[in-house]
Amino acid sequence: NxxxxxxxxxxxxxxxxxxxxxxxxxxxxxxxxxxxxxxxTVLSVAMVNYPLAEETKAQFENDLNELLDVNPETQRILIDTSYDLNNYDYASAQKLSVYSISGELDLFIAPESQFVKYAFSNSLTPLTDALPTDVYSALSDRLFSCRTRLNDEEYPSEAQGPEGVYGIYAEDLPMFKAYKGYMQDPPVIGIIVTSKNSENAVTTIRHLYGLDK
Incomplete structure (x- = not known):
């Protein structure tokens, strides 16, 4: 049955x-x-220790989409604010390292104390090579410089490599308005040395500092 x-x-x-x-x-x-x-991906931004408010992040993303004339059907911009190196988060450090080495990152934004570690380790592009002369000159009073290492045994405070310009201080940018008043470690922005979209990174920097008007 x-x-x-x-x-x-x-x-x-x-x-x-x-x-x-x-x-x-x-x-x-x-x-x-x-x-x-x-x-x-036409631009990938890694933001370390800056968990932006959703509204601020959305505004930043929309601004860049318009700036770079992104076609949402075939292109995208990634802004990752999940990196947290304040508490020695191994997962964040590993993710940042892997994405940087594989060329998946373009712009790097981090507090100066973290930024210097990546500049020191030759992970960032010298801005003397990356930025057009007019942009470099206009930002001359905001530039961040440091020495790089010659070997893996060196520490940032002992760096023996040549000194170079690797970043731009960014504490006055609108996205950091919420941090005003208690920002003791100013944010710095730079370009990852393995960036696949360095032209878009430069265009973004020009725009962020009001140099495209």
């Missing part, structure tokens, strides 16, 4: 059928994720 047939089916086939459906669903999702075209 029907009850016996259902019991037999449930005992011998139902679990296998469900497992097969789950497997098919997983494989389908995997193939879709791998094969479907992904938006091209």
């Amino acid at each position: 029907t009850a016996e047939k259902w019991g037999y089916f449930k005992q011998y086939y139902l679990k296998k059928l469900l497992a097969t459906l789950v497997l098919i669903g997983f494989v389908s999702y995997f193939l879709y994720d791998v094969l479907s075209p992904k938006p091209e």
